[in-house]
Amino acid sequence: MFETALRAIVEETAGGIAAVLMGYDGIAIEQYSQPREGVELQLIAVEYANVLKEIKKTVEILNIGRMEEVSIKTSNFFVVIYTLTDEYFVALTLERDGNFGKGRYLLRREAPRLLQALT
Amino acid sequence: MFETALRAIVEETAGGIAAVLMGYDGIAIEQYSQPREGVELQLIAVEYANVLKEIKKTVEILNIGRMEEVSIKTSNFFVVIYTLTDEYFVALTLERDGNFGKGRYLLRREAPRLLQALT
Numbered sequence: 001m002f003e004t005a006l007r008a009i010v011e012e013t014a015g016g017i018a019a020v021l022m023g024y025d026g027i028a029i030e031q032y033s034q035p036r037e038g039v040e041l042q043l044i045a046v047e048y049a050n051v052l053k054e055i056k057k058t059v060e061i062l063n064i065g066r067m068e069e070v071s072i073k074t075s076n077f078f079v080v081i082y083t084l085t086d087e088y089f090v091a092l093t094l095e096r097d098g099n100f101g102k103g104r105y106l107l108r109r110e111a112p113r114l115l116q117a118l119t
Numbered sequence: 120m121f122e123t124a125l126r127a128i129v130e131e132t133a134g135g136i137a138a139v140l141m142g143y144d145g146i147a148i149e150q151y152s153q154p155r156e157g158v159e160l161q162l163i164a165v166e167y168a169n170v171l172k173e174i175k176k177t178v179e180i181l182n183i184g185r186m187e188e189v190s191i192k193t194s195n196f197f198v199v200i201y202t203l204t205d206e207y208f209v210a211l212t213l214e215r216d217g218n219f220g221k222g223r224y225l226l227r228r229e230a231p232r233l234l235q236a237l238t
Contacts, residue, residue: 044181044183047177047180047181048177050173050177051173051174051177054169054170054173054174055170055173055174055191058166058167058169058170059191059193061166062163062166064163064193064195064196065193065194065195065196065215066193066194067191067192067193068192068193068194069190069191069192070189070190070191070192071188071189071190072174072178072186072188072189073186073187073188073189074178074183074184074185074186074187075184075185075187076183076184077183077184096184
């Protein structure tokens with residue numbers, strides 16, 4: 001159930017590398033990734049959770065609404081994080097020159113399916 | 120010099136609210152904002168710096184390259200942050216339904232001008 005949605009997100013996004021459904025506690029529920037060397041998904045997941053917790057706190061301090069989406073572009077990768085509930089989120093990692101817009105669209109498209117499976 | 124670039128970023132982005140050029144220490148060099156009630160720019164600036172420092176640290180831990188751009192979407196606002204140097208970045212806040220793509224483009228377009236004025 002989870003895997004179908006995660007695979008769709010990764011495979012339909014040009015440059016998609018991996019998608020992970022996880023909790024803010026840093027524990028992944030499910031993940032799907034293209035075969036690729038040198039990407040330590042578990043480490044990345046925990047760090048995602050940490051940084052997202054920090055952003056969530058900031059958004060609350062600033063009182064600028066509920067955090068929905070965070071994207072981080074580095075010289076090597078693009079990471080798009082989409083919040084599902086107060087406990088869970090889904091993160092997509094893609095190549096720097098991957099289709100960021102398509103990735104965001106797919107995260108939104110698959111969110112209801114992931115949410116339904118979660119609850 | 121700074122103000123011309125910041126104003127261009129805000130005014131040419133549909134839904135643009137404010138742009139601020141600042142250091143990771145949370146001290147703003149220059150800012151430009153549309154007249155608007157209830158937005159505490161100084162507080163926002165400090166919090167931006169904090170969250171960005173956290174993301175920067177994470178990107179370094181994960182060894183996924185140099186942080187270039189971060190965007191945060193909440194139920195009320197869109198924030199796009201573009202790194203200029205190891206010390207300075209520029210942040211654009213726009214309405215949630217503002218033109219995010221245009222904002223990112225303008226940040227990139229004005230970055231060399233801001234960089235030149237910084238150094």
